[in-house]
Amino acid sequence: xxxxxxxAFKGVDQLPRCTTREQVExxxxxxxxxxxxxxxxxxxxxxxxxxxxxxxxxxxxxxEQEYExxxxxxxxxxxxxxxx
Numbered sequence: 001x002x003x004x005x006x007x008a009f010k011g012v013d014q015l016p017r018c019t020t021r022e023q024v025e026x027x028x029x030x031x032x033x034x035x036x037x038x039x040x041x042x043x044x045x046x047x048x049x050x051x052x053x054x055x056x057x058x059x060x061x062x063x064e065q066e067y068e069x070x071x072x073x074x075x076x077x078x079x080x081x082x083x084x
Contacts, residue, residue, distance in 0.1 A: 015046045021075060036067040043070045047079040 012031050018024045028039055040063070061069070073079070 012042055012046075015042065016080075019075065019077070021071065024071065024074070036063045040067040040070045043067075043074045047074055048082070049079055 012027050012033070015024065015027060018027060024043075028034070028042075033039055033042070
């Protein structure tokens with residue numbers, strides 16, 4: 001799974017430059033990434049964070065809701081100020 005994630009991330013190396021939902025979704029679509037789990041993991045990797053604070057318990061929300069939560073965190077952009 002890690003190899004697949006690393007390979008997919010290389011295809012979306014422009015992700016940190018995206019600032020809108022449309023840009024993110026287009027980049028995923030252009031790279032053939034449709035799986036919400038994969039998209040969520042790529043967003044987390046792009047933000048270079050180990051965990052997102054205030055995340056609802058995984059068993060309380062669906063994979064789609066988890067992805068939406070991470071996407072909103074990505075778009076808010078506070079991770080950009082970490083200087084990574």
